[in-house]
Structures are given as structure tokens and as C-alpha cells.
Amino acid sequence: MKNTQIKLIARPVGMPKASDFSIEENEMPILKDGEFLVKNEYISLDPAMRGWMRDVRSYIPPVALGDVMRAGTVGEVIESKNDKFKVGDFASGWGGVQKYSVSDGKMSHKVDPSIAPLPKFLGVLGMPGMTAYFGLLHVGEPKEGDTVLVSGGAGAVGSVVGQIAKVKGCRVVGIAGGAEKCKYLVDTLGFDDAIDYKNENIHKAIKRTCPKGIDVYFDNVGGEILDAALGRINMHARIVICGAISQYNNETPVKGPSNYLSLLVNRARMQGMVVMDYAKDYRMAAMEMGGWMMQGKLHSKEFIVDGIETFPETLLRLFNGDKMGKLLLKV
């Protein structure tokens, strides 16, 4: 038995490429007391990974060159020297882009595949779902009747943001790339309207879909879309800075929001968030979201690509938009 591992071996410049990673077959790890071995079944691919590849001060240290690429994972415990995680349990944690991973349990939690299929625990019931829940409710603070605009609306985070905003009685508009995604937002997820940013002038589209202005803008993309949204915010609007995927592969400096003085004019705030801060409340959030799922108010989709060795090219789907919903690798 060998462990297939994807390691970061170079800091990407611009879009990550195959040569930034190695694919290795290494010896299986040997467990110490308190550890357990997980056979990873699904690996989460997230925009945040691009940041972790960068050697800068951030909310988490970068992945060191030569280390297995950091990733959220879910899989089955197949060997254990840990009292809490037993063989046959399913666990989610930071297993990394590899077939097998060792954990001491501190950053892992058990999941129950009878509640939801395993991929959901990396999507709507995992980090992206928690990010949507806490980012929208704690930072965005939507009120009934508010207009909520969300970019990356068909993505793992944005699709959940919009649906939670609907639960809270808001008018919800999603921004996504392409007619198919926009149709999905409105027809399946129940958004009030959608903007196809690839085929519509974003400024005109926001005016069209948000005639009363924007009260909460949940930003996953940055760049021109953030600027366009700033241009249409209402008094006391809240802008949640969750990500800026349009800027992650820049070789030039990040494009700052030229319209930021709209914050002054509208006494609005722009605030960043990192999901880990809410770890102690994940369980409560997952229960509430599970309830919405059972009531049919919270739908989710996974886009699953087979084969851990496809990691370098599959990752690019996050940036070119060639996927719908949560992007996962099936090991």
C-alpha cells in the first residue's frame, strides 16, 4: 500500500500550473498513540487554496514548499490509536490532497453518512456552508425586506448565502457566469433574480435587478463587480468581504475598489470574515441548516471530478468557472 500525495513544490505565479505540484507515491504513515488513519474519499477544492500557496502573512500560514497541499477532506477511519475516532467512523478534517492522512483528532470531526451523502460535509454542511451562514448572518446582518446581492452566486458559498437570505425574507439577486447557472439560481435555488456577468453589463444589470439599491453585498469575487456593487449600495449597507477570486491569480497588484468612497456617502461598512472564527458555533449552524435542507429550503450541488492526480487542472475550474456548485475531487 502506497500513499498518493500532491505536494506544492513551487509558488505559482499567476494561474497555478502542473509544474507547481508533484504527484508522489510515498510510504504509508505509521500511527503514533492518539492518531488515526483516514482513507480520504473526497477532497475539497476551494478558492482559498490559491492564497495558501502564497508566501505572505495571512489568517493561516502558507503551505510550505515540499508539503502536501492543504485541503479539507472527508473519509473513513481505517486504522486507529485514538479513543474517539474508531475504525469504520467517517471523519472530516484537513487531510490534504492525498489518499491517506493521519490526524490526532484536534482538527477533525466525525460525520454521519446516514444524515447526508459524504460530499455534502465538504459543501453545504462544511466550510463553504459555514462561511455562508456566519458571513451573511453575523457580518451582513440581513433584515427582512433587504436586497441582498451575492457574487459567485452559483458557487459553494454564494449559493448558500442566497438561500439563507431567502429564508430571512430578503430579496436575493445572484451574480454568476452563464445562462445555465443563472437559471439554476432562479429556478432551483429560488433567487429572485440573477445576473450573468459574462453576458451583461454589470452596472446596468445591478440597476435592473436591484431597483431599490443594495442593503447587503456578499462579495466572493472582488474586482469590477465589487466596484459596481459599491456604486449601488443603500444607506448603512453592509459589504461582506469573503473572497476576491477575480484577483487571486493576478500578477499585478490587487485592484482596490475605486468606489470605496461610497462607504462614506452611504455610511456603509465593508467588513472581512474568516470562517474559523466561528468554530465553536458550527454545530448549531449545521443543525439549523440541516433543518432548512429537510424543509426543502436549502439545496446544494457538488461538481465531482474523479482522480486525485487531476488536482492541478481540476483546481483551475474554480477560476474559469467551469463547474457548478461545490468542486470536489473523488479519490
Place this chain on the structure above:
Amino acid sequence: MKNTQIKLIARPVGMPKASDFSIEENEMPILKDGEFLVKNEYISLDPAMRGWMRDVRSYIPPVALGDVMRAGTVGEVIESKNDKFKVGDFASGWGGVQKYSVSDGKMSHKVDPSIAPLPKFLGVLGMPGMTAYFGLLHVGEPKEGDTVLVSGGAGAVGSVVGQIAKVKGCRVVGIAGGAEKCKYLVDTLGFDDAIDYKNENIHKAIKRTCPKGIDVYFDNVGGEILDAALGRINMHARIVICGAISQYNNETPVKGPSNYLSLLVNRARMQGMVVMDYAKDYRMAAMEMGGWMMQGKLHSKEFIVDGIETFPETLLRLFNGDKMGKLLLKV
């Protein structure tokens, strides 16, 4: 008797110039019931004026072409058909850049020259002082021991921000242009340190003066200094967007803060404010600030230029920094 009036006759492109204004000698106004006539003694020149000259949606309508330029004023009531404002009273309000102005009292309030010299009512006890008070305390929310950085530190707003932050037990660093202003911040106003942005690399200077990072950044200038400050903020930092004087005369789009993703990394917020929102609490703030003045904790300086007709060129001192403290015209 004639009324000298400065009117806006063209929308400035870039830096305002003499030909954007007319200087006229017009007939004296005739009072209606409820109105009173003020002989303006001092006229306030503020960075916000540049925004009011621009024909865009903002927190207040632009000055119409052909109208007297909007300005805060203080002067003596010399004629009155208003019960509250009597001849001999002193009043502050939005009199505009003219020798005499008519008010119905709604946007005016009486001032008492025995409490403080008239110019103070346009500075530390007027809009700039109120902006500093509410912007710092309500939006910046400084806590004892916080590091507070303020740009435009020798200006009418910034100088008060820094002194209030000292009252609240913060470490205060001011940014100003030139050695004389920096010396004033430290020696007279009691700031802990100062940065001369005209003669020092701003990134290195912030690192030097804020070794523990920035908890509150009060921004009056925007541009590169805002970006440098964002690069050194602490977790949960608050950035008060009060103005962006470095960008007001741009002929190109406003420079957005390229480092805005520091808000995400640091779970920080950037929030705009407009002083008018706090009008109902001005009196309470003025009383508290008056107390600090009497205790010697709140100093202020006015830079007074003689002659209403110098308005177009005197205004430029706001942008080239050729003044210290609150800029006023003496009529």
C-alpha cells in the same frame, strides 16, 4: 451696501481654478418674516467643498452652477424678523461664501463669543471637531491601549481625532506633511509620534511608529497612505473613512485601496461617516470637548486668510497643505 458673493460658475476639472468662480457685488437681500441677516465674519474652507462642486449623487446635493458656493460661516445678526435670533446675536450656519447671508434659523445655531473666539466655532467646536468626535468615538470605537493612526493629523479634523484618542488612553500617531507640522503634533498636541509623509517612506514609517500594529485608522486622505495603513492593521481593526483629500482633484478614477483584502485577513471593518447624522448630539459633544479644552487637553489652531475675494486661491491650501490647522477666510 452691497453683498460680495462668490459663485460657482463651472464644475472644476482637477484642481479648482479662479475661472470656476465669479466674484460679484449684488444687491442686499430683503428679509421675509422669520428670517434674519448675518454679517459673516469667518467662512470655513473644508475639503468637502471639492465634493460639493461635483455633479454626482452624494450625501448632499451638489452646489448648482450659478449659486453662491456653500460654506459654513459664523457672524453677527444685524437685522432680524426671527424671534430666536436677535440683532447682536452671533450665529453659525451654512451662510456660504458671501459677506451677508439670510437664514430662517433652521440650519443655524447661536454661538457665544465669550466662551471661545468666533473662529473656534468653525473649527474644534464646529463641523471639523464634531466630525472628529463622532467619527473616532462612534465609528472607530477606540479602546484604552489601542494604537490610533490618523492622517491629515495637523488638519482641522485629524488634530482633534488624535487629541481625543489621547484622552481615551490610546497610543496616537499622526501623519502630516513637513517637519513643522510633525513637531506641532508631538510637542503641542501630545501625539506619541508623527510621520512626515513628504519626507519619509510611508510603509517604513508606519512600521516604525506603530510597532504593535494599528487598531484604529482614521483616514482623511485615501490613496497610498490608506493602502499602507491597511497593510499594518491588527485583528478586528476599525478604519474610519472620513475623507480622501488625495483623490478629490483626480482627473482619473479614485485609487481604490489595493490592500483591502487585509480586511478579510484581519476580520477588520472599514466604515464611512458623515457628521450631519449626529446633529442631535452636537451639543453634548461640544460640552464634553469644551471641558477638555479647559483642562488643556484639546488644543486647536486656525489658519486665517484675509479677504473673501481670495477664496479661489486660498481654497488650494487645503490640497497643497500650505496651512496648519483649520483654514478660514476672514471676511
